[in-house]
Amino acid sequence: MNKIFKHGLTALLVTGMGVLFTTFSAQSTYQQAYASTASSFITKYKSDVSKASTKHNLYGSVMMAQAGLESGWGQSELTTEANNFFGIKGAYNGASVSMATTEYNSNGQMIHTTANFKKYPTAYASFADNGSTLRNGTSWNPKYYSGSWKENAATYEDAANALTGKYATAPNYGQSLITVIQTYNLDQVFGETGSSSSSSSSAQSSSSSASSASSASSATTATATAAPKLAKVKYYKASGKDLVPLSSKYKKYYVYNHVKGSTTSQKRYTWSQLGVRNRVQVYLDMRGVKSNSSTTWYRLRFYSSSKAKKFWVSAPALQFATTYSGTASGALTPSKKSSGYIYNHIVGSKTLSKPVKKVKTLAAANKGFNVNKTALQKTSKGIVLWCRIADGKTKGWIKGSDVVSYPGSVAIVNHKETKSISKNAGSTYLYDHANATGNLQKHYKLNQLNLRVGTKVTVDKIGYKINDHSLWYRITKPNSSTKYWVSGTFLS
DSSP states (O other): OOOBOBOTTHHHHTTOHHHHHTTOSSHHHHHHHHHHHHHHHHHHHHHHHHHHHHHTTBOHHHHHHHHHHHHTTTTSHHHHHHOOSSOBBSOBTTBEEEEEEEEEOTTSOEEEEEEEEEOOSSHHHHHHHHHHHHHHOOSSOTTTTGGGBTTTOSSHHHHHHHTBTTTBOOTTHHHHHHHHHHHTTHHHHTTOOOOGGGGSOOOSSHHHHHHHHHHHHHHHHHHHTSOOOOOOEEEEEEEEEEEEEBOTTGGGSOEESSSTTSOTTOOEEOTGGGTOOSOOEEEEEEEEEETTSSOEEEEEESSSSTTSOOEEEEGGGBOOOEEEEEEOOSEEEEOTTOOOEEESSOTTSTTOOOEEEEHHHHHTTOSOEEEEEEEEEEETTEEEEEEEEEETTEEEEEEGGGEEEOSSSEEEEEEEEEEEBOGGGGGSEEEEEEOTTOOEEEEEEGGGGTOOTTOEEEEEEEEEETTTOOEEEEEEOTTOOOEEEEEGGGBO
């Protein structure tokens, strides 16, 4: 979901209409010119706003106020060059413009940066896109802006206040919208019924504007008195040794000082505010599961030190290593030279991990330890083998590199997938099974089984040969129940 930021004149407007009006010495002349520009803007785009807001069941008064506030009543460079009335970032059907922009950080301070903004072919396209944005939410939460929907907001004030901290980062964004609506009677323009404060005198001068701002402030305060329902979170502590990279979509998600929605002291940050501009790896030391949803959150820090500042992100902002597991039998022998640990969970997995014992402690026992599971973890550095020890009171996962003898020559895990026979398959063999010791038995060549390049086959297991670290797949021949093991080079 594209995020929305202030642009150009809007950064000044959003600080409050009253402040803007009193900034100039020729106050009366400026107000008249400003009001004239606003009135012309409202008349010109009333039809487009009405059509777009009705389509998405939104308040036309709020949409018009947003458009006026964000575009400086159509005077901003972004609006004149790109028909972008709302400061929406990204590209529209591939079209965009790059411009300087101003936004507020979590502490209410303005920061300056450069970004790409959508370029629209018509004014209506911009209004319709704004309506679609509010109606469809974000990629991680389609109801993100649901507080602004007519079915959820009893008045335009409620809808405007629901956008504060979500549509824009300015702390008084909702109040600014309400002031604009009341100043220009936008609720009457669009035939909407507001609260008692909206039916008060409409301001045509600085004094009436200040009165409207005061009413808006009261309405905002009244809305804020209703304490939000906080989510309950179940927390699971970890060691902080889980080092996980950010996902390719991390920029679409905010960073918080607490699990979102769990406290009223919640603060939100963008990655750029934290100095993150690339997919770095982060340390995770806690997992939180919200009781009112299936969303999982993780506490991260950017440095290994436990004293480093910690933040919370939702799971999609992280890219956990893909892990496949399967049952196993036999025993392994830990390495006496290892400086590693065995863990309660695989390190880098979604459950996060805690160390159980040092591998040297196990090795000192001078015995083999029974194994009941194996796992293959796909990382940026290749496949990592894990074995789960289940021997009396000794239980936990040990990395393959900390082992000197294994349960078998092939570690087998479960995995279902459809692959195709590659052009390299002609000179390779198919094997009928991996026996108890993990040895692969030679069986047939490709042409002996009437299999051809491009034939789709079903995979149900992956094998990892310990001696050469090669991957093998167990496939099922089409229209047959017979299964064969083939080298990874056999498939594509």
